[in-house]
Amino acid sequence: MxxxxxxxxxxxxxxxxxxxxxxxxxxxxxxxxxxxxxxxxxxxxxxxxxxxxxxNKAGLLLALVSESDELLIAQLEAMIREDPGDLIESVAWFGQILRQHAMSYLSKQTWREVLAASIQFGSQDFGRSYAELDQVLIELMGSLIENLQSNGLLAKNIDRAALANTLFSLQNIRFFQFIADDNISNEMIDRTFRADLAGLAKAFGAPT
Structure with missing residues:
Protein backbone atom coordinates (compact mmCIF):
# COMPACT_ATOMS: atom_id res chain seq x y z
CA MET A 1 0.00 0.00 0.00
CA ASN A 56 -11.23 23.59 -17.24
CA LYS A 57 -8.84 25.35 -19.60
CA ALA A 58 -9.24 28.64 -17.75
CA GLY A 59 -8.19 26.81 -14.59
CA LEU A 60 -5.05 25.64 -16.36
CA LEU A 61 -4.27 29.21 -17.41
CA LEU A 62 -4.72 30.44 -13.87
CA ALA A 63 -2.49 27.69 -12.50
CA LEU A 64 0.22 28.67 -14.98
CA VAL A 65 -0.02 32.32 -13.94
CA SER A 66 0.04 31.37 -10.25
CA GLU A 67 3.15 29.27 -10.77
CA SER A 68 4.75 32.12 -12.69
CA ASP A 69 3.86 34.68 -10.03
CA GLU A 70 5.64 32.73 -7.28
CA LEU A 71 8.90 33.25 -9.15
CA LEU A 72 8.05 36.85 -10.06
CA ILE A 73 7.30 37.80 -6.45
CA ALA A 74 10.70 36.50 -5.34
CA GLN A 75 12.42 38.60 -8.03
CA LEU A 76 10.51 41.76 -7.08
CA GLU A 77 11.20 41.29 -3.37
CA ALA A 78 14.91 41.00 -4.14
CA MET A 79 14.78 44.15 -6.28
CA ILE A 80 13.06 46.15 -3.52
CA ARG A 81 15.74 45.09 -1.03
CA GLU A 82 18.42 46.42 -3.39
CA ASP A 83 17.16 50.03 -3.03
CA PRO A 84 17.12 50.74 -6.79
CA GLY A 85 17.00 54.54 -6.75
CA ASP A 86 14.49 57.28 -7.50
CA LEU A 87 10.80 56.91 -8.39
CA ILE A 88 11.29 56.63 -12.15
CA GLU A 89 14.18 54.17 -12.03
CA SER A 90 12.70 51.94 -9.35
CA VAL A 91 9.17 51.72 -10.76
CA ALA A 92 10.49 51.32 -14.32
CA TRP A 93 12.67 48.49 -13.02
CA PHE A 94 9.60 46.95 -11.41
CA GLY A 95 7.86 46.99 -14.81
CA GLN A 96 10.94 45.60 -16.56
CA ILE A 97 11.13 42.65 -14.19
CA LEU A 98 7.43 41.93 -14.65
CA ARG A 99 7.56 42.03 -18.46
CA GLN A 100 10.81 40.09 -18.76
CA HIS A 101 9.54 37.42 -16.41
CA ALA A 102 6.22 37.22 -18.24
CA MET A 103 7.98 36.66 -21.56
CA SER A 104 10.34 34.07 -20.09
CA TYR A 105 7.39 31.97 -18.95
CA LEU A 106 4.55 32.40 -21.45
CA SER A 107 4.26 33.86 -24.95
CA LYS A 108 2.31 36.99 -25.80
CA GLN A 109 -0.29 34.75 -27.42
CA THR A 110 -0.87 32.87 -24.18
CA TRP A 111 -0.88 36.03 -22.08
CA ARG A 112 -3.60 37.42 -24.34
CA GLU A 113 -5.71 34.40 -23.44
CA VAL A 114 -4.97 34.93 -19.75
CA LEU A 115 -6.04 38.57 -19.91
CA ALA A 116 -9.15 37.69 -21.91
CA ALA A 117 -10.10 35.05 -19.35
CA SER A 118 -9.57 37.51 -16.49
CA ILE A 119 -12.24 39.73 -18.10
CA GLN A 120 -14.58 36.97 -19.29
CA PHE A 121 -14.55 35.22 -15.93
CA GLY A 122 -14.12 38.34 -13.82
CA SER A 123 -16.91 37.49 -11.39
CA GLN A 124 -16.01 33.81 -11.19
CA ASP A 125 -13.17 31.96 -9.47
CA PHE A 126 -10.71 32.75 -12.26
CA GLY A 127 -11.32 36.49 -12.10
CA ARG A 128 -11.23 36.63 -8.32
CA SER A 129 -8.04 34.56 -8.13
CA TYR A 130 -6.37 36.66 -10.82
CA ALA A 131 -7.32 39.81 -8.91
CA GLU A 132 -5.80 38.33 -5.74
CA LEU A 133 -2.53 37.75 -7.58
CA ASP A 134 -2.58 41.36 -8.77
CA GLN A 135 -3.20 42.52 -5.20
CA VAL A 136 0.02 40.85 -4.08
CA LEU A 137 1.90 42.79 -6.77
CA ILE A 138 0.21 46.04 -5.69
CA GLU A 139 1.37 45.40 -2.12
CA LEU A 140 4.91 44.92 -3.42
CA MET A 141 4.62 48.23 -5.23
CA GLY A 142 3.57 49.70 -1.90
CA SER A 143 6.71 48.28 -0.29
CA LEU A 144 8.77 49.91 -3.03
CA ILE A 145 7.10 53.27 -2.36
CA GLU A 146 7.72 52.88 1.37
CA ASN A 147 11.39 52.30 0.56
CA LEU A 148 11.49 55.49 -1.52
CA GLN A 149 9.84 57.47 1.27
CA SER A 150 12.23 56.09 3.90
CA ASN A 151 15.19 57.20 1.75
CA GLY A 152 13.81 60.70 1.25
CA LEU A 153 13.16 60.15 -2.45
CA LEU A 154 9.40 60.61 -2.12
CA ALA A 155 7.40 62.80 0.24
CA LYS A 156 6.22 60.89 3.32
CA ASN A 157 2.79 62.55 3.28
CA ILE A 158 1.88 60.86 -0.02
CA ASP A 159 -0.79 58.17 0.41
CA ARG A 160 1.25 55.02 -0.14
CA ALA A 161 -1.70 52.72 -0.93
CA ALA A 162 -3.27 55.14 -3.40
CA LEU A 163 0.03 55.71 -5.20
CA ALA A 164 0.76 51.97 -5.32
CA ASN A 165 -2.62 51.36 -6.94
CA THR A 166 -2.07 54.20 -9.41
CA LEU A 167 1.41 53.10 -10.42
CA PHE A 168 0.44 49.46 -10.74
CA SER A 169 -2.61 50.37 -12.83
CA LEU A 170 -0.41 52.49 -15.10
CA GLN A 171 2.08 49.64 -15.36
CA ASN A 172 -0.79 47.29 -16.22
CA ILE A 173 -1.99 49.55 -19.02
CA ARG A 174 1.48 49.46 -20.59
CA PHE A 175 1.72 45.72 -19.98
CA PHE A 176 -1.59 45.17 -21.81
CA GLN A 177 -0.34 47.35 -24.68
CA PHE A 178 2.88 45.34 -24.81
CA ILE A 179 1.03 41.99 -24.81
CA ALA A 180 -1.58 43.08 -27.37
CA ASP A 181 0.88 43.86 -30.18
CA ASP A 182 3.64 41.48 -31.31
CA ASN A 183 5.43 44.44 -32.93
CA ILE A 184 5.84 46.34 -29.65
CA SER A 185 9.12 45.51 -27.94
CA ASN A 186 9.96 45.62 -24.27
CA GLU A 187 12.31 48.53 -24.95
CA MET A 188 9.53 50.54 -26.64
CA ILE A 189 7.18 50.04 -23.68
CA ASP A 190 9.96 50.86 -21.22
CA ARG A 191 10.50 54.24 -22.90
CA THR A 192 6.75 54.96 -22.86
CA PHE A 193 6.39 53.89 -19.24
CA ARG A 194 9.35 56.03 -18.18
CA ALA A 195 7.73 59.05 -19.87
CA ASP A 196 4.52 58.31 -17.93
CA LEU A 197 6.48 58.14 -14.69
CA ALA A 198 8.37 61.35 -15.42
CA GLY A 199 5.04 63.18 -15.69
CA LEU A 200 3.85 61.71 -12.40
CA ALA A 201 7.15 62.45 -10.68
CA LYS A 202 6.80 66.13 -11.52
CA ALA A 203 3.30 66.12 -10.06
CA PHE A 204 4.56 64.58 -6.83
CA GLY A 205 7.67 66.72 -6.66
CA ALA A 206 9.88 63.64 -6.81
CA PRO A 207 13.38 63.68 -8.35
CA THR A 208 13.42 63.14 -12.11
Missing amino acids: KSVGLREEQKAGRRQSILEIARVKFESEKYADVTIEAIAAEAKLSPVTVYNYFG
Whole structure:
Protein backbone atom coordinates (compact mmCIF):
# COMPACT_ATOMS: atom_id res chain seq x y z
CA MET A 1 0.00 0.00 0.00
CA LYS A 2 1.41 3.40 -0.99
CA SER A 3 2.28 5.83 1.78
CA VAL A 4 0.53 9.20 2.01
CA GLY A 5 3.82 10.93 1.20
CA LEU A 6 4.35 8.92 -1.95
CA ARG A 7 0.79 9.50 -3.14
CA GLU A 8 1.16 13.25 -2.61
CA GLU A 9 4.48 13.24 -4.46
CA GLN A 10 2.92 11.38 -7.39
CA LYS A 11 -0.05 13.74 -7.39
CA ALA A 12 2.26 16.77 -7.49
CA GLY A 13 4.23 15.15 -10.31
CA ARG A 14 1.08 14.56 -12.35
CA ARG A 15 -0.05 18.14 -11.76
CA GLN A 16 3.29 19.54 -12.90
CA SER A 17 3.30 17.30 -15.96
CA ILE A 18 -0.18 18.49 -16.95
CA LEU A 19 0.84 22.13 -16.52
CA GLU A 20 3.97 21.75 -18.63
CA ILE A 21 2.07 20.00 -21.43
CA ALA A 22 -0.63 22.67 -21.33
CA ARG A 23 1.95 25.47 -21.42
CA VAL A 24 3.65 24.01 -24.51
CA LYS A 25 0.34 23.39 -26.29
CA PHE A 26 -0.93 26.90 -25.53
CA GLU A 27 2.32 28.26 -26.98
CA SER A 28 2.30 26.15 -30.15
CA GLU A 29 -1.42 25.92 -30.96
CA LYS A 30 -4.39 28.26 -30.99
CA TYR A 31 -5.99 28.37 -27.56
CA ALA A 32 -9.41 27.45 -28.99
CA ASP A 33 -7.94 24.33 -30.60
CA VAL A 34 -6.38 23.00 -27.39
CA THR A 35 -8.62 20.54 -25.55
CA ILE A 36 -8.48 18.99 -22.12
CA GLU A 37 -8.72 15.62 -23.86
CA ALA A 38 -5.58 16.32 -25.92
CA ILE A 39 -3.67 17.46 -22.85
CA ALA A 40 -4.81 14.36 -20.94
CA ALA A 41 -3.79 12.04 -23.78
CA GLU A 42 -0.31 13.53 -23.93
CA ALA A 43 0.02 13.25 -20.15
CA LYS A 44 -1.22 9.63 -20.36
CA LEU A 45 -4.06 10.45 -17.98
CA SER A 46 -7.82 10.43 -18.26
CA PRO A 47 -9.58 13.73 -19.09
CA VAL A 48 -11.46 13.33 -15.78
CA THR A 49 -8.15 13.50 -13.91
CA VAL A 50 -7.22 16.78 -15.63
CA TYR A 51 -10.67 18.21 -14.90
CA ASN A 52 -10.32 17.15 -11.26
CA TYR A 53 -7.03 19.00 -10.98
CA PHE A 54 -7.89 22.20 -12.82
CA GLY A 55 -11.60 22.26 -13.67
CA ASN A 56 -11.23 23.59 -17.24
CA LYS A 57 -8.84 25.35 -19.60
CA ALA A 58 -9.24 28.64 -17.75
CA GLY A 59 -8.19 26.81 -14.59
CA LEU A 60 -5.05 25.64 -16.36
CA LEU A 61 -4.27 29.21 -17.41
CA LEU A 62 -4.72 30.44 -13.87
CA ALA A 63 -2.49 27.69 -12.50
CA LEU A 64 0.22 28.67 -14.98
CA VAL A 65 -0.02 32.32 -13.94
CA SER A 66 0.04 31.37 -10.25
CA GLU A 67 3.15 29.27 -10.77
CA SER A 68 4.75 32.12 -12.69
CA ASP A 69 3.86 34.68 -10.03
CA GLU A 70 5.64 32.73 -7.28
CA LEU A 71 8.90 33.25 -9.15
CA LEU A 72 8.05 36.85 -10.06
CA ILE A 73 7.30 37.80 -6.45
CA ALA A 74 10.70 36.50 -5.34
CA GLN A 75 12.42 38.60 -8.03
CA LEU A 76 10.51 41.76 -7.08
CA GLU A 77 11.20 41.29 -3.37
CA ALA A 78 14.91 41.00 -4.14
CA MET A 79 14.78 44.15 -6.28
CA ILE A 80 13.06 46.15 -3.52
CA ARG A 81 15.74 45.09 -1.03
CA GLU A 82 18.42 46.42 -3.39
CA ASP A 83 17.16 50.03 -3.03
CA PRO A 84 17.12 50.74 -6.79
CA GLY A 85 17.00 54.54 -6.75
CA ASP A 86 14.49 57.28 -7.50
CA LEU A 87 10.80 56.91 -8.39
CA ILE A 88 11.29 56.63 -12.15
CA GLU A 89 14.18 54.17 -12.03
CA SER A 90 12.70 51.94 -9.35
CA VAL A 91 9.17 51.72 -10.76
CA ALA A 92 10.49 51.32 -14.32
CA TRP A 93 12.67 48.49 -13.02
CA PHE A 94 9.60 46.95 -11.41
CA GLY A 95 7.86 46.99 -14.81
CA GLN A 96 10.94 45.60 -16.56
CA ILE A 97 11.13 42.65 -14.19
CA LEU A 98 7.43 41.93 -14.65
CA ARG A 99 7.56 42.03 -18.46
CA GLN A 100 10.81 40.09 -18.76
CA HIS A 101 9.54 37.42 -16.41
CA ALA A 102 6.22 37.22 -18.24
CA MET A 103 7.98 36.66 -21.56
CA SER A 104 10.34 34.07 -20.09
CA TYR A 105 7.39 31.97 -18.95
CA LEU A 106 4.55 32.40 -21.45
CA SER A 107 4.26 33.86 -24.95
CA LYS A 108 2.31 36.99 -25.80
CA GLN A 109 -0.29 34.75 -27.42
CA THR A 110 -0.87 32.87 -24.18
CA TRP A 111 -0.88 36.03 -22.08
CA ARG A 112 -3.60 37.42 -24.34
CA GLU A 113 -5.71 34.40 -23.44
CA VAL A 114 -4.97 34.93 -19.75
CA LEU A 115 -6.04 38.57 -19.91
CA ALA A 116 -9.15 37.69 -21.91
CA ALA A 117 -10.10 35.05 -19.35
CA SER A 118 -9.57 37.51 -16.49
CA ILE A 119 -12.24 39.73 -18.10
CA GLN A 120 -14.58 36.97 -19.29
CA PHE A 121 -14.55 35.22 -15.93
CA GLY A 122 -14.12 38.34 -13.82
CA SER A 123 -16.91 37.49 -11.39
CA GLN A 124 -16.01 33.81 -11.19
CA ASP A 125 -13.17 31.96 -9.47
CA PHE A 126 -10.71 32.75 -12.26
CA GLY A 127 -11.32 36.49 -12.10
CA ARG A 128 -11.23 36.63 -8.32
CA SER A 129 -8.04 34.56 -8.13
CA TYR A 130 -6.37 36.66 -10.82
CA ALA A 131 -7.32 39.81 -8.91
CA GLU A 132 -5.80 38.33 -5.74
CA LEU A 133 -2.53 37.75 -7.58
CA ASP A 134 -2.58 41.36 -8.77
CA GLN A 135 -3.20 42.52 -5.20
CA VAL A 136 0.02 40.85 -4.08
CA LEU A 137 1.90 42.79 -6.77
CA ILE A 138 0.21 46.04 -5.69
CA GLU A 139 1.37 45.40 -2.12
CA LEU A 140 4.91 44.92 -3.42
CA MET A 141 4.62 48.23 -5.23
CA GLY A 142 3.57 49.70 -1.90
CA SER A 143 6.71 48.28 -0.29
CA LEU A 144 8.77 49.91 -3.03
CA ILE A 145 7.10 53.27 -2.36
CA GLU A 146 7.72 52.88 1.37
CA ASN A 147 11.39 52.30 0.56
CA LEU A 148 11.49 55.49 -1.52
CA GLN A 149 9.84 57.47 1.27
CA SER A 150 12.23 56.09 3.90
CA ASN A 151 15.19 57.20 1.75
CA GLY A 152 13.81 60.70 1.25
CA LEU A 153 13.16 60.15 -2.45
CA LEU A 154 9.40 60.61 -2.12
CA ALA A 155 7.40 62.80 0.24
CA LYS A 156 6.22 60.89 3.32
CA ASN A 157 2.79 62.55 3.28
CA ILE A 158 1.88 60.86 -0.02
CA ASP A 159 -0.79 58.17 0.41
CA ARG A 160 1.25 55.02 -0.14
CA ALA A 161 -1.70 52.72 -0.93
CA ALA A 162 -3.27 55.14 -3.40
CA LEU A 163 0.03 55.71 -5.20
CA ALA A 164 0.76 51.97 -5.32
CA ASN A 165 -2.62 51.36 -6.94
CA THR A 166 -2.07 54.20 -9.41
CA LEU A 167 1.41 53.10 -10.42
CA PHE A 168 0.44 49.46 -10.74
CA SER A 169 -2.61 50.37 -12.83
CA LEU A 170 -0.41 52.49 -15.10
CA GLN A 171 2.08 49.64 -15.36
CA ASN A 172 -0.79 47.29 -16.22
CA ILE A 173 -1.99 49.55 -19.02
CA ARG A 174 1.48 49.46 -20.59
CA PHE A 175 1.72 45.72 -19.98
CA PHE A 176 -1.59 45.17 -21.81
CA GLN A 177 -0.34 47.35 -24.68
CA PHE A 178 2.88 45.34 -24.81
CA ILE A 179 1.03 41.99 -24.81
CA ALA A 180 -1.58 43.08 -27.37
CA ASP A 181 0.88 43.86 -30.18
CA ASP A 182 3.64 41.48 -31.31
CA ASN A 183 5.43 44.44 -32.93
CA ILE A 184 5.84 46.34 -29.65
CA SER A 185 9.12 45.51 -27.94
CA ASN A 186 9.96 45.62 -24.27
CA GLU A 187 12.31 48.53 -24.95
CA MET A 188 9.53 50.54 -26.64
CA ILE A 189 7.18 50.04 -23.68
CA ASP A 190 9.96 50.86 -21.22
CA ARG A 191 10.50 54.24 -22.90
CA THR A 192 6.75 54.96 -22.86
CA PHE A 193 6.39 53.89 -19.24
CA ARG A 194 9.35 56.03 -18.18
CA ALA A 195 7.73 59.05 -19.87
CA ASP A 196 4.52 58.31 -17.93
CA LEU A 197 6.48 58.14 -14.69
CA ALA A 198 8.37 61.35 -15.42
CA GLY A 199 5.04 63.18 -15.69
CA LEU A 200 3.85 61.71 -12.40
CA ALA A 201 7.15 62.45 -10.68
CA LYS A 202 6.80 66.13 -11.52
CA ALA A 203 3.30 66.12 -10.06
CA PHE A 204 4.56 64.58 -6.83
CA GLY A 205 7.67 66.72 -6.66
CA ALA A 206 9.88 63.64 -6.81
CA PRO A 207 13.38 63.68 -8.35
CA THR A 208 13.42 63.14 -12.11
